[in-house]
Amino acid sequence: MRRSTAGDAGRRRHGCPRRIGTWPAVGVTVAVLVAANLALHRWTGLRSLVTAVLVSCLLLGVLRWAGGTLADAGLARATLARGARWALALIGLVGVVYLAGALLPATRGLFEDRRYATIDGGEVMLRAFVLVPVGTVLVEETAFRGVLYGLVDRVRGAVWATAVSSLLFGLWHVLPSLRLATAKPAVTSVVGDSGSAAVLAVLGAVLFTAAAGVLFCELRRRSGSLLAPMGLHWAVNAFGYLAGYLLR
Incomplete structure (x- = not known):
């Protein structure tokens, strides 16, 4: 059991809340994410954006409650410039890859998505430049590469932080992928359109x-900044929307 320290006593005397342990903080984070996943799967538009921002702030609060800092979340001021450079380079790389894939007949079909048949250019731009960066990238990167990674890395190191964060990130995508087999022809051609598919x-x-x-x-580890995975994450999703719409 951890001993009470003078700092703990001082915090109690001044009415400051006691810190939560790392693994309880991970549990709180997962519970928040389960609720957020259900909400974001049902809500769209402004409600989803507000929810994403609130969840991101709440999770950063959990990290601070556990004694973490913005540096633990990859948001230290000293690393922001480096992270921005990484992000810009990754965005450019993804743009080149998507352009090549869209122009080559052998890979063009990978961008086909039946969901684009009912949306117009304005909605695509809204998704690419508002919904993706706020409703997807902000909350997911803050949660998985920021708070979860930072919490676990403090006590078990980068390998464990990567494993826990990535496993939970995969499970986060169960609900969004429920109709994937019927929405994307490239997926349907591989697995079919049955229940097992x-x-x-x-x-x-x-x-x-x-x-x-x-x-x-x-x-995140190599750049020391959350901005690097944020840039790649946004580029993959946003350019995917743009390419899918243009090639529909």
Whole structure:
């Protein structure tokens, strides 16, 4: 059991709340994310954006409650410039890859998505430049590469932080991938459109996003900044919307 210190006594005398342990903080974070996942899956528009911002702030509060800092979340002021450079380089790289993929006949079909048939250019721009950066990138990067990674890294190191963060990031995508087998022709052609195909599509999405989480965590570790995975995450999602709409 951890001994009471003079600092703890001072905080109690001045009415400051006691810190929560790291693993209880991880548990609180997961509970918040479960509720947020259900809410964000049902809500759209302004409600989803407000929810994403509130959840991000709440999770940073949990990190602080556990004794963490902005540096633990990859948001230290000293690393922001370096992280921004990484982000810009990654955005440019993704843009080149998407452009090549869209122009080559062999890979163009990967961008086809039946969901684009009912949306117009204005909605695509809204998704790419508002909903993705706030409703997706902000909350997911703050949660998984910021708070969860920072909490676990403080007590178990980067390998454990990457494993925990990436596994939970994969599970976060169960609900969004439920209709993946029927929405994307490239996926349908591989797994079909039956009930078992939907299960395979969800499993594939979880494994793929968990693997992507490992990459995002490594970018976070190497750059020392949350901005690096944020840049890559935004580019992959936003350019995917733009390419899918233009090639529909």
